[in-house]
Amino acid sequence: xxxxxxxxxxxxxLIRPGCYYGNGIPYLPIDxxxxxxxxxxxxxxxxxxxQIRLLREWLEVQGYGVIETGWTRSELMQPTIELAKASxxxxxxxxxxxxxxxxxxxxxxxxxxxxxxGFIVLSDRYIFTAMARAGVRGVDRTWMRNLYGFGxxxxxxxYLKIDEKALIxxxxxxxxxxxxxxxxxxxxxxxxxxxxxxxQRSLLREYNSMADEFGFRVLDAKRKVExxxxxxxxxIGAFLADSDASSQPASAxxx
Amino acid sequence: xxxxxxxxxxxxSLTPMxxxxxxxxxxxxxxxxxxxxPLKAGMIVLADRxxxxxxxRDAARGVDRRWVRELYSFAVKPDLAVYFRVPIEVxxxxxxxxxxxxxxxxxxxxxxxxxxxxESFRIFQGKVLxxxxxxxxxxxxxxxxxxGSITEQQRTFRRxxxxxxxxxxxxxxxxxxxx
Numbered sequence: 001x002x003x004x005x006x007x008x009x010x011x012x013x014l015i016r017p018g019c020y021y022g023n024g025i026p027y028l029p030i031d032x033x034x035x036x037x038x039x040x041x042x043x044x045x046x047x048x049x050x051q052i053r054l055l056r057e058w059l060e061v062q063g064y065g066v067i068e069t070g071w072t073r074s075e076l077m078q079p080t081i082e083l084a085k086a087s088x089x090x091x092x093x094x095x096x097x098x099x100x101x102x103x104x105x106x107x108x109x110x111x112x113x114x115x116x117x118g119f120i121v122l123s124d125r126y127i128f129t130a131m132a133r134a135g136v137r138g139v140d141r142t143w144m145r146n147l148y149g150f151g152x153x154x155x156x157x158x159y160l161k162i163d164e165k166a167l168i169x170x171x172x173x174x175x176x177x178x179x180x181x182x183x184x185x186x187x188x189x190x191x192x193x194x195x196x197x198x199x200q201r202s203l204l205r206e207y208n209s210m211a212d213e214f215g216f217r218v219l220d221a222k223r224k225v226e227x228x229x230x231x232x233x234x235x236i237g238a239f240l241a242d243s244d245a246s247s248q249p250a251s252a253x254x255x
Numbered sequence: 256x257x258x259x260x261x262x263x264x265x266x267x268s269l270t271p272m273x274x275x276x277x278x279x280x281x282x283x284x285x286x287x288x289x290x291x292x293p294l295k296a297g298m299i300v301l302a303d304r305x306x307x308x309x310x311x312r313d314a315a316r317g318v319d320r321r322w323v324r325e326l327y328s329f330a331v332k333p334d335l336a337v338y339f340r341v342p343i344e345v346x347x348x349x350x351x352x353x354x355x356x357x358x359x360x361x362x363x364x365x366x367x368x369x370x371x372x373x374e375s376f377r378i379f380q381g382k383v384l385x386x387x388x389x390x391x392x393x394x395x396x397x398x399x400x401x402x403g404s405i406t407e408q409q410r411t412f413r414r415x416x417x418x419x420x421x422x423x424x425x426x427x428x429x430x431x432x433x434x
Contacts, residue, residue, distance in 0.1 A: 002331070002332040003328050003329065003330065003331070003332060004306055004327055004328060004329075004330040004331065004332045004333075005324045005325065005327060005328045005330075022319075022322065023319040023321060023322055024319070025272060025318075025319070026317055026318070026319050027271065027317035027318075075268075076268060076269070076273060091283075091284075091287055093283040093287065093329060094280050094283050094284050094287075097276060097279055097280035097283055098280055100276050101273050101276040101277055101280060104270070104272040104273050104276055105270070105273050107272075108270045108272060108273070109270075140329075143325070143328060143329065146322065146325040146326070146328075147325075147326060149319075149322055149325075150272060150319075150322065
């Protein structure tokens with residue numbers, strides 16, 4: 001069986017922060033929007049939500065408008081994805097497409113309007129999570145990159161990196177393993193612990209392989225919460241100072 | 256799957272992108288469960304609309320043409336794709352003759368081109384038909400003139416199918432069936 005259309009890889013295109021990765025959404029041009037998109041990536045149990053909460057407080061105190069977004073929080077898709085997960089009826093392709101729909105809904109209804117209004121968007125995970133999960137499940141990489149060609153390249157991507165051993169301890173300590181996060185759909189084995197380990201190991205491999213391609217700023221997630229937060233604030237602060245400086249009109253009046 | 260499409264349609268809250276992606280999800284599901292297995296078993300699958308419908312409909316809504324084509328690159332290429340073509344006037348007339356209320360997305364009302372459903376449909380359908388004309392070239396669709404009588408259309412259709420299946424088909428048989 002031949003496939004309907006060829007998905008020949010795009011010519012190596014330069015990633016421009018704040019712009020679409022690919023051709024994007026033709027009816028929604030986003031050039032020159034003043035907001036900033038910051039993504040915090042990492043597997044489960046690396047402390048993303050804590051870091052995002054602290055970042056938000058810090059940014060708001062400085063007078064920035066901030067919104068948060070994260071997977072399966074779209075009004076449209078959240079119930080469907082929960083239902084599909086509960087019944088384990090998803091195959092890998094529909095799984096990937098449902099997540100992409102959720103992302104598209106949040107992109108158009110939350111992220112783009114916020115960027116237009118000059119907000120800082122803190123994204124709790126971004127398209128890289130979807131790509132890593134698909135990659136582990138053997139979905140074609142080029143196809144995945146084309147699919148998310150309507151995504152916006154973040155201004156900053158932080159990757160909270162952790163090793164397999166530390167990750168397993170953290171998940172077990174917090175809330176235990178669930179079916180999907182253990183990759184049980186992949187039928188790696190009946191032993192949920194072994195399955196979880198194998199799954200998380202391949203996920204980490206996927207994230208690592210994307211670090212260069214998408215310009216991740218890698219942070220060691222094994223350090224203390226405060227240490228990581230300080231590092232995030234330092235890098236974000238420097239970035240915002242730079243972009244504020246370049247967007248200030250040169251003729252700012254001094255009285 | 257159906258639930259999200261239904262909810263989204265009911266609330267009229269779908270954007271051209273989420274509309275496109277939800278239909279692709281549904282398509283992927285049907286492809287894997289209803290199309291690929293019978294093909295593997297050597298059966299003939301008749302698909303009433305296929306990915307081409309998405310190409311035309313989504314592009315008419317302003318979604319990037321190349322992106323939609325790449326989105327559907329997981330689809331099986333049909334051995335034969337037939338496009339039943341009618342001019343826009345015929346399409347609109349037939350729709351009105353149905354005497355059922357046009358659905359929101361069917362009429363393209365989500366695009367805000369016109370608040371009048373029939374006028375909106377005319378504009379939307381015009382764009383869809385333009386897209387189909389591109390597809391005929393690009394994917395080599397076989398065209399059946401759908402303005403003619405059902406008998407004529409079926410005759411052309413069977414001839415096209417026969418060429419692909421090397422079936423002996425006589426017109427007498429057809430005339431009998433349609434009589």
